Structure formats: structure tokens, C-alpha cells
Amino acid sequence: PDGSLIKLADPLRMACLIDPCTYTLKITQEVEEYFDIYGIESSLTFDEVNDRFIYIWNDPSQLTQSMRLSVVKDTGFQEINICNDSGSGYTGVLTCNIGNHTGVLIAKTFRISSPEIIFSTLTKTIRTGWNNSLGLFMSFIIALIAGLTAIWSPIAAIILLIVGLIPSIIFGSITFTIFMGICVLGGIIIHVIKRTK
Numbered sequence: 001p002d003g004s005l006i007k008l009a010d011p012l013r014m015a016c017l018i019d020p021c022t023y024t025l026k027i028t029q030e031v032e033e034y035f036d037i038y039g040i041e042s043s044l045t046f047d048e049v050n051d052r053f054i055y056i057w058n059d060p061s062q063l064t065q066s067m068r069l070s071v072v073k074d075t076g077f078q079e080i081n082i083c084n085d086s087g088s089g090y091t092g093v094l095t096c097n098i099g100n101h102t103g104v105l106i107a108k109t110f111r112i113s114s115p116e117i118i119f120s121t122l123t124k125t126i127r128t129g130w131n132n133s134l135g136l137f138m139s140f141i142i143a144l145i146a147g148l149t150a151i152w153s154p155i156a157a158i159i160l161l162i163v164g165l166i167p168s169i170i171f172g173s174i175t176f177t178i179f180m181g182i183c184v185l186g187g188i189i190i191h192v193i194k195r196t197k
Contacts, residue, residue: 040064044109044120051109052097053122059090067119068114069094074104082146086112102126103172139168154193158186 009025042057056068068086082105083096098105104128109119115182146164150156162183168174 010053012064040111040119042109042120044069044122046107046124050097051099051126052095053124055094055107055120057092057109062090064090064111066157067094068112068116069096069107069112070110071096071098071105071107073101074106075176079106086188098126104175133152135171137174139165139171139173142167153189158190160161162186 014021014023037059038055040057040059042055044055046052047054053069053071055067055126057064057067066086066088068084070084071082073082075150082098082101085096086093087094094109103126105124107122107124109121110116111119143161143164147157147161150160165174165179165182169179
């Protein structure tokens with residue numbers, strides 16, 4: 001109504017069969033990126049050299065009051081808080097040194113407002129010697145030895161295999177969720193074995 005250009009349609013040739021001739025043009029509003037709404041330039045990265053998460057932000061409109069960086073370790077059944085830092089101002093840098101933490105680390109950034117809105121996330125998996133394939137191989141050997149010690153009874157072998165997987169949780173080779181899934185599967189197999197006897 002105010003004469004502003006809304007959309008340019010592709011050229012087309014119209015053939016009108018009725019009078020008055022009408023052509024419907026559907027105008028959809030494009031979804032804006034979240035960052036475009038607030039106009040905030042930001043970067044969430046992981047510094048491999050210093051083992052830390054770095055969050056840098058800049059708001060050219062200077063409307064942002066403060067931002068928050070939260071890093072947690074996901075253990076499969078709970079999240080352990082590593083750091084929770086906030087910075088004020090329309091521009092700034094937040095860092096979170098992870099120290100000796102290994103496993104699945106999740107960094108989340110928030111724009112502090114009412115309500116607090118999650119801005120970006122970054123997931124990083126850090127593994128040491130025991131957490132990678134060496135730990136998985138050692139866990140397999142331990143579980144195999146534990147299972148073979150009870151070869152005389154299939155039910156005892158399954159139970160000892162599950163007990164033999166406990167070091168793999170300590171090594172960090174498997175998560176607690178995977179361990180519980182194996183326990184449930186072992187329980188189902190034991191149930192089927194008992195029913196067939």
C-alpha cells in the first residue's frame with residue numbers, strides 16, 4: 001500500500017481465458033537466521049593448543065547487555081558442569097579452560113535477556129590414550145577373559161561379560177548409556193535361555 005517493492009517475480013507469459021484476468025502471486029516471508037535478527041556477530045570455537053573453548057561476540061547495534069558461556073561434560077546419564085562464565089557489554093571474549101577433562105564436552109552460549117536464549121552450541125569429543133581404541137581393545141580383552149572363565153554356564157558367562165565391561169566405563173571407551181543397553185540385552189538373553197530350559 002505504501003509503494004515499496006515487496007517481490008520481483010520471474011517473467012511469464014499470461015493467456016487470459018476469462019474476464020477479468022487475475023494472476024495470484026504468493027509472497028512468502030523468508031525465515032531469518034537467528035543471528036540476523038539480533039545482528040550479533042559471534043564465534044564459538046575450540047582451541048586445540050590450549051584445550052579451551054573461546055567465544056567471541058560483537059553487537060554493532062550495541063543492544064546486547066551480556067552473554068554467557070556454559071561448558072558441561074556429558075557422561076551419558078548426567079551433565080557435569082565444567083565452567084559457567086558470563087561477560088557484560090556489547091562486545092567481548094569468554095574462555096573456558098577444560099583442564100584434564102575428557103569425553104564429550106558441550107559448550108553452549110546464551111544471550112542473557114528475559115528469557116535467556118541459547119545462541120550457539122559446540123560439541124567436542126576429547127579422548128586420551130585409554131579413551132580411544134587402545135582402551136576399547138583392553139576393555140574387550142578384559143570382558144572376553146571374564147566371559148570365558150564361566151564357559152561352563154551360558155548365564156554366568158553373560159553376567160561375567162557384563163561385569164567385565166565395567167573397566168570400559170572407567171576407561172571412557174563406552175558411555176554409561178551403551179553399558180546399560182548391553183545390560184538390558186544381556187538380561188533379555190538370560191530370560192530367553194531360562195524360558196527354553
